[in-house]
Structures are given as C-alpha cells and as structure tokens.
Amino acid sequence: xxxxxxxxxxxxxxxxxxxxxxxxxxxxxxxxxxxxxxxxxxxxxxxxxxxxxxxxxxxxxxxxxxxxxxxxx
Numbered sequence: 001x002x003x004x005x006x007x008x009x010x011x012x013x014x015x016x017x018x019x020x021x022x023x024x025x026x027x028x029x030x031x032x033x034x035x036x037x038x039x040x041x042x043x044x045x046x047x048x049x050x051x052x053x054x055x056x057x058x059x060x061x062x063x064x065x066x067x068x069x070x071x072x073x
Contacts, residue, residue, distance in 0.1 A: 001073050007038035011066040014049055016058035028061055038067060 011034045018027040031052075036045070045065055053060035 003071050003073055005069050005071045008068045008070055009034065010036040010038050010040070010068070012036050012045055012049065013064040013066060014053060014056075014060060015062040015064070016053070016056060017061040018058050029058070031056075036065075 011032055014031045014033075016029050016031070018029050021027050033052075042065070046063060049060065049063040
C-alpha cells in the first residue's frame, strides 16, 4: 500500500534583533504568520518577510518557513 502525503498550511516566522540584554546577550523576538499556502514559493515568502520587516522597529535577523505534511496510507 502506498503512503499518501498531503502538505498542510505553513507558518512564516520572522526573527528580529531587539538589542542586548543586561548581560550583553542578543535579544531575539519572533513574529509568526500562520495559514501560509504551502504552494507559496520561497522567493515570494522572502519578499513578504522583507516587506513586513520594513514596517517593524527592529532589524530582521532571520526568516524561517515551517512546513508540515500529513502522511497516511
């Protein structure tokens, strides 16, 4: 029996550099956008991340796409 995989909605996570804490460690804060279409290209997702980061006070540190897939038989 073949296994069937179905891509679920993705999550786009934007990590921002929010400066240093009292101990000199970098503070990273994350904003997440859920229900992203799994068909969205990496280029499109990065462009959205860059556009959203321009609206933020802090500097964009990292962009992460979290994909999930359901598998069944």
